Structure formats: structure tokens, C-alpha cells
């Protein structure tokens with residue numbers, strides 16, 4: 001079993017009668033990019049605020065780096081960088097100067113400012129005043145600030161919210177290199193599966209405060225193996241024939257559907273149908289996108 005950087009047990013947060021986070025057992029493996037996915041209002045920000053010690057859980061425990069919160073809050077936060085809300089800056093100061101203000105507070109050597117500017121690809125814009133930065137550049141500066149203290153864990157709450165595709169791409173690219181190049185474990189929340197799909201190694205799906213799924217992202221895909229779709233001239237007859245052969249077949253209109261069990265099995269199905277005098281017009285594979293899988297998990301009325 002891999003080492004966990006974050007482990008929560010039965011983490012719960014209520015606001016009055018409303019339960020925003022309900023018995024969450026999160027496991028974030030070391031070196032992962034953990035995509036924390038859920039529609040708006042699912043409980044992502046509330047969870048992240050608890051992980052950062054910004055609000056207290058109503059019940060349940062949090063362990064980060066094998067230490068408990070709130071007891072070891074300072075030790076944990078010293079190793080954790082975060083970007084939770086859109087960061088605010090001194091607009092008249094440059095990117096470098098803004099980071100310098102934080103570096104002095106954190107007592108971080110100034111050479112670290114150059115390093116983090118490099119990581120977020122803002123070196124060439126470092127001397128420009130921040131009021132001229134695009135939203136994407138401001139978010140990257142926020143990530144640079146979160147990296148100043150050389151964290152082992154970086155927690156980003158919807159870092160691409162409101163960005164254009166180029167801005168989203170930049171953030172994704174820089175997040176992807178953090179574990180391998182700098183040994184940082186990343187938790188990144190999003191309501192967009194497509195975004196998580198392209199960068200996460202692990203995924204946790206939350207809806208209405210409940211964790212519906214968590215595992216390596218391939219496991220999410222494996223759970224939903226692709227189907228074969230068959231178009232034939234006599235679908236009912238074909239269905240009965242295949243079922244008599246012990247195969248699992250269903251019908252959607254005139255299209256037969258069955259699990260795809262590989263090329264040999266497909267060839268066998270084809271041969272059986274042809275030998276029974278059934279014309280096979282088409283056999284195709286339907287692979288479900290992660291988006292479909294996600295929609296199976298969450299409320300389809302949700303704000304995705």
C-alpha cells in the first residue's frame with residue numbers, strides 16, 4: 001500500500017442542519033495528483049478549508065504527513081502550499097515584488113523567488129506590474145506564492161476557474177510536472193471532469209458531501225469497460241441466438257449491445273450470427289467517456 005499524504009476519517013462539517021461534508025474518508029497517496037471532483041456546492045471548498053485548518057470539522061479526523069490536525073497545525077502548514085480563493089495582489093507592484101513581500105514574511109531566501117517564477121513560467125513577466133497581468137498569469141503568480149515555502153503538498157481549489165483555454169492549458173502543464181520534478185503531492189479541485197482527466201493520477205468524486213468514488217483514475221475507466229454495438233438484419237433472432245450461447249446481450253432499439261471481450265470473442269459472435277443466416281451490417285466499439293461515467297455518479301440535475 002502506498003504512503004498517504006492526506007487521510008481523513010469520517011470527516012464531517014455541518015452548517016446548522018445542513019451537512020456540507022458527510023463522513024469523508026479521503027486517501028491522497030504521496031506523489032499523486034489527486035483530482036477532487038464534484039459539481040458546484042458538492043463540498044470541495046469546505047473539505048479543503050478543513051484540510052488547511054481554516055475551519056474546524058464538526059466531527060472526524062484529519063491526518064496530513066501522518067500528523068493530526070489541529071494538534072500539529074503549524075508543522076503541517078509549514079509543508080503545505082495552497083491557493084484557495086483568487087489571490088489578491090498589490091497591482092502597482094511587479095510579480096517579483098509581490099512574491100518578495102511574501103518571501104520576507106516566510107523568511108524565504110530571495111533566490112527561491114526566481115525558482116518559483118521559473119516553475120510557473122512567469123520569469124519573463126516578473127518585472128511587469130501585476131495590474132497588467134491576465135487572469136491566468138495572476139493564478140500562476142498565486143501558485144508561485146504557494147510554492148515559495150518549498151511545500152511537499154500543494155492544495156489548489158479550482159485553480160482554472162474563469163480562465164480561457166490557453167490559461168487552463170498553462171496551469172495544467174505546470175501542475176503535471178510538480179510531482180515528478182519537485183516531489184510535490186497535489187490536490188486540485190474542479191467541477192470539470194475533462195480537466196481532471198488530463199492531469200490527475202487519482203480521483204475522488206464528491207457529491208452533496210458524500211465521497212462517491214476514489215481511486216487511481218484508470219480504475220474509474222476500468223469500471224466502465226467498453227461495449228460492442230451490433231447492427232444486424234434480425235436483431236431479436238440474433239439476441240436469442242447469442243443468449244442461448246450463454247452471452248450477455250441487451251437491446252437498445254434495434255441495436256444489440258454486449259460487453260467487449262476482445263477480438264477473438266467478437267469474431268466468435270460474428271461467426272455465430274453469419275452461420276445462423278443473420279446479416280451483420282456493423283460491429284462497433286462504444287467506449288464511454290469519463291464524462292459519461294462521471295454523470296453516472298453525480299446527480300444529473302447538478303450544475304455540471
Ligand SMILES: Nc1ncnc2c1ncn2[C@@H]1O[C@H](COP(=O)(O)OP(=O)(O)OP(=O)(O)O)[C@@H](O)[C@H]1O
Nearest residue numbers: 015020038039040041042043044045046047158191
Ligand atoms: N459558511 C457557510 N455557511 C453555510 N453554508 C455553507 C457555508 N459554506 C459552505 N456552505 C454550504 O456547503 C455546501 C458545500 O459548499 P462548498 O463551497 O464546499 O462546495 P464546493 O464543492 O466547493 O462548490 P463550489 O465549487 O460552488 O465552491 C453548499 O451547499 C454551501 O452552500
